[in-house]
Amino acid sequence: MLRRALGRFIAEQRGGARDGLLADAGAARHEAAQLGAHRLRGAAANLGLAEVQALAQQAEQAFEDGAAQRARDALEALRGALAAVEQAFAARPLPQPPGAAAAAIGAGGTVDLAALARAADATLSRGELDDELLAQLDAGLRAAGHAALAAGIARSAEVFDFERARSLLRGWMKA
Numbered sequence: 001m002l003r004r005a006l007g008r009f010i011a012e013q014r015g016g017a018r019d020g021l022l023a024d025a026g027a028a029r030h031e032a033a034q035l036g037a038h039r040l041r042g043a044a045a046n047l048g049l050a051e052v053q054a055l056a057q058q059a060e061q062a063f064e065d066g067a068a069q070r071a072r073d074a075l076e077a078l079r080g081a082l083a084a085v086e087q088a089f090a091a092r093p094l095p096q097p098p099g100a101a102a103a104a105i106g107a108g109g110t111v112d113l114a115a116l117a118r119a120a121d122a123t124l125s126r127g128e129l130d131d132e133l134l135a136q137l138d139a140g141l142r143a144a145g146h147a148a149l150a151a152g153i154a155r156s157a158e159v160f161d162f163e164r165a166r167s168l169l170r171g172w173m174k175a
Helices: 002-026 030-047 050-065 068-091 100-104 113-125 131-143 147-158 162-174
Strands: none
Touching: 002 030, 002 050, 002 068, 002 147, 030 050, 030 068, 050 068, 113 131, 113 162, 131 147, 147 162
């Protein structure tokens, strides 16, 4: 899921979000540019892109302060940081963290769906994504006839709405 979220982030930036931010700044639409920088900062924070987050925050603050040159400088640095993220993404796959999913696999390779759900709930409560765990949970839920639930959890996790994903999980675990 993290790889998909990064891919979507890069596509949005390539698809016009970055250019829109630069155009707003160039046309002195500072409120719109400030909002664009704020959104970029939040997305970068959710994805762990610390340099992009810091530069977007600098641009946002510069727009708020009315410091046009400082904002342009931050946006220029931001352009380079976004290009570096895109290159790194294209160059190598993301490492997969050791997952909690292994703990939910019992003797003979059987999957304890309730244990997967509890592990996913705990992971999401910490604001973390465990791709292996969520993929196994998704497959298990679908195999058990809960495709709509699996899709809802996946959609929620992909947009970092962890509370919604947890709510769906907890509702299913109570049933």
